[in-house]
């Protein structure tokens with residue numbers, strides 16, 4: 463998979479805050495748009511259609527009369543959003559989940575790229591409301607935003623307007639992946655990525671540690687449980703509070719995952735490394751409920767998603783291999799050990815190594831044996847046992863949190 467020419471569009475949504483609050487006309491537009499989306503959802507359900515074109519045919523004429531003031535492009539875009547909702551709804555129905563008729567509560571609107579103008583120098587969006595009425599939205603532009611605005615290789619996609627911010631989609635053709643000169647193989651664990659970096663005849667252990675993520679997960683889990691108990695008599699409050707806990711948890715974990723991913727990708731880009739990861743698909747074995755939650759796959763899957771997506775954006779090759787037996791195999795003699803071991807992998811042939819790093823060596827060997835690592839070679843005997851390169855550790859994080867959850871006390 464590594465050197466295949468890929469020719470598709472990559473899209474990245476960039477969030478901008480507004481310089482001042484949304485003009486009244488735009489607020490009204492958001493409300494009209496939401497109304498149009500909800501009407502379109504009902505029309506779609508009634509006529510049993512889910513494609514945008516079909517929906518247009520069924521409902522456009524009525525809609526034009528119901529929403530005479532709305533810019534035609536926005537109306538079509540409302541159909542598009544409704545289609546997305548309808549598709550999800552249909553999927554749920556097909557799965558047999560009982561659900562109500564979907565209703566969009568959030569104020570939002572989406573404009574396709576021909577339905578708005580963004581001046582990339584000044585950061586001002588010109589959004590048409592109706593004939594003869596446009597509003598200007600001035601964006602707050604930071605250095606991070608400049609990277610996207612000034613890069614003319616990126617074209618503009620859709621614009622999503624929310625009451626307090628907008629999301630601009632930037633698009634580009636997937637860049638050609640570089641030919642790897644080295645490999646970075648990583649075994650994904652609950653608190654760290656452990657692996658091996660191979661360049662020429664040299665192989666060294668690498669590690670990216672993120673113990674905070676498991677701690678944050680645990681804390682939020684405990685807090686949610688407490689809330690559920692305390693508010694057992696009031697399900698609505700309980701649901702709202704738990705939902706808020708969940709959102710906060712996701713934000714905090716996301717932030718850390720992005721940092722870990724960025725440091726891994728920076729390393730891989732600097733040394734022209736192919737990244738080898740285990741394929742986490744279908745890796746849910748039967749475990750007790752508690753262990754299952756503690757070992758929940760989502761942060762790890764999410765981390766892989768972030769790494770893969772960012773690697774694509776930057777042209778870094780990523781190879782995913784089947785992790786079967788990777789933690790039980792000796793890379794020297796190939797013997798498979800069925801008993802669980804401690805933190806160290808020991809083999810009868812004398813090979814000993816940290817269990818996780820050993821797994822990453824096996825992942826790399828699988829990738830190489832399947833020809834997925836671009837002609838790289840690796841000899842486990844060349845592994846330097848005394849060197850450990852740290853790709854990331856929490857101390858490298860720029861932001862600390864004052865509420866104490868970022869500390870490493872009270873690990874459970």
Ligand SMILES: [Zn+2]
Nearest residue numbers: 792795809811
């Ligand atoms: Zn062995």
